[in-house]
Amino acid sequence: MFWCEEMDNLFQYDLRRRMTKLVCTTLTDEYELDLGAKTQPPCNIDDLLFSTHHLMAVTKVNFPTVRCRHQHSTLRKMMTSTSARPGTLLESSGYMRSNDALKWKDIELYMVKHPEDANCQVLLMRVKHRLNKGKRNKGVPPVFTYTERNDNLGLCVIQDILEYAFCDGAFASDRIKEPRDIWRYTHAPAHRLSTPIHFKESLREIPIFRRAVKDSEGKWVTHPTRALSYDQAQEYEISTSKSAGYKKSGSLYKYRKGAAAKLRHLDEHSRNIIMGHKRSGTFVYYVQVQNNTQSAFLEMSLRDVLIKLSINANLTRDISVFQKLSPQLKQDLEKDSEFISLQYKHDLLRAQLISKYYQLYKSRETNLYKNFKEKFYISAKDKQYNEFFENIGNQIIENNYQDKPIKIFVKFEFKNKDINNINNIDLVENRVCSLELHFKMYKLPANxxxxxxxxxxxxxxxxxxxxxxxxxxxxxxxxxx
Structure with missing residues (x-):
């Protein structure tokens, strides 16, 4: 592809056939390449709720900035809400230098009158997906609508966008300076159904999800203009998924798969528009068998709840999985023959440097030694992680036999509330307090x-x-x- 683009020409037909044979036959047989595909279970609402709580309140995975942590949570929620690809919201791997991602110009925010209650006004947000695969900045992009989630603020995307807007100083009106101003000055007049909340023209081309960089003093800060890359977000996803105890950490696409599973009832044309597919047949790759085929043949009562459990990630999730190498395993690794050989070479080089330069700082660990040691421990940690899930069933049975059940206490901070029993004033107060607490997290001291x-x-x-x-x-x- 690179050659064709640079030379503005196509490969010769014979050369293309030989290239296809080399890759698909010769190299595949010679290196015994696996022709299968990796699968990952999709996420459902329980997975998202657990993952969001774990990311925001429990995980020990280090993020450079508070905003990086919050952005990753927002990314998950937006993907499950719209089935968007990560490259639609972030800087795609195929367009690394474009700095094109979801920008402030793609967001429309309104305070609207509730159709069922004229005295109630709620926030509504419309998001334009310009960067769908195959249609980047072409044609008419799909527009998705978000509404307030007062029943669970932890899953409210609008709440997160408000946070980033305040951090970036994105509001065009000078009257909006703190969270309470959103509900204080945006009441829709009698002749309108909504009040548009505009963003500054100077920030229209600025990405919302942005990467962390070090400033001149060596401190981590949010870059003012550079978009967060998909590769970096994927690293965060793998680390946090392992920390949360998922058997398969998977990729960000598991959230897209989870959203796709809820679109089965739509017609194929609607699904193609929502998911950005050109062919309706592509949809089948995103869903697993969700029909209760056993009950259909045996004419039994349906058990859809169990079927849904069997295909989602929370079936094998276990937060008690080891996150660090045990001391005994570390000692065993130190006895590895390859590790001992490299340690000997390292010590020998160190002694030679000292004898030649008489300076100790030039004889520090070589990059070869550090890289091998790092990969050595990471591979051992991954092996321990995989072995845990391979043997956890036997361990649970043994503990139950000995009357020593495994107890892991997980408290959900994000509670689902019945908003029908809460008045509008209290709902607004909850949203304001939530935003204020988010801003306080940016000022927490690093103990x-x-x-x-x-x-x-x-x-x-x-x-x-x-x-x-x-x-x-x-x-x-x-x-x-």
């Missing part, structure tokens, strides 16, 4: 626990203060904090 172990893979040095931790990261691992 350092005493006797903290270095979190660099394979390093177990115990550090007592934050300055010593930073000095250790800088001098030993060449990481500037």
């Amino acid at each position: 350092f626990s005493k006797d903290c172990t270095c979190d660099y893979p394979g390093c177990d040095v115990i550090l007592s203060t934050l300055p010593r931790y930073k000095f250790h990261q800088n001098t030993v691992h060449n990481i500037h904090l």
Whole structure:
């Protein structure tokens, strides 16, 4: 593809046939390439609720900034709400230098009168998906509508967009300076059904999801213009999914699959528009068998709840999975022959450098040693993680036999409320308080626990203060904090 684009020409027919044979036959047989496909279970609402709570309140995965953590939660919710591809909302891997992603110009925010209650006004948001696959910035893009989720603020996308708008100073009106101003000054007049809440013209081309970078002082900040890349978001997804105890961490596409499973009842043309497909047959790759075929043949009563459980990610989720290598396993890894050989070469090179240059700092760990050690521990950690899920059934049976059940306490902060029993004033107050708490998270001090172990893979040095931790990261691992 690159050659054809650069040369503005097509491959010769004979050359294309030989290339196809080389890749699909010769190389496949020679290297025993796997022709199968990796599968990942989709997510349902229970998975999203659990994952959102775990990401915001429980996980120990480090994010460079508070906004990075919140953005990842918003990305999940938007994908499940619209079945969008991650490349529609973020900077796609195929367009790395375009800096094109969901931008402020794609957002329309309104305060509208509730059709069923004239005294109630709620927020409504319309989002335009310009970057659908195969139709990037072409034709008429689909527009998706979001409404307030007062029953569960943790799943409300509008709440997150308001947070980013305040952080970016995106509101065009000078009267909107704090969260309470949104509901204080935007009441729709009698002759209108809505009040548009405009964003600044100067920010129209600025992406909403943005990456974290280091400033001149070495502190992590949100880049003012650069979009968050799909590759970086995928790394966050793998880390947080493992932290939450999912057997298969999968990719961000599991949220798109979860949304697709809820679109089965629509006609094929509607599904194609929503999911951005050119052919209706593509949809079948996103869904699994959800029909109760057993009950249909045996003429039994339907058990749809069990069928839904069997195909979703929460079937095998286990938050008790080990997140770190055990001390015994670390000791066993140190006895590996390849590791010992590399350690010997490292010590020999260190001694040679000292004898030649008489300076210790030039004899620090080589990149070869550090890279091997890091990969060595990561592979061992992944092996331990996979073995846990392969043997967890036997472990549960053994513990139950010995009357020692595994107990993991999970408290959901995000509660589903019956909004019919809550008046509008309290609902607005809840939203304002939620936004104010979000902003306080940006100002939380970074507390350092005493006797903290270095979190660099394979390093177990115990550090007592934050300055010593930073000095250790800088001098030993060449990481500037």
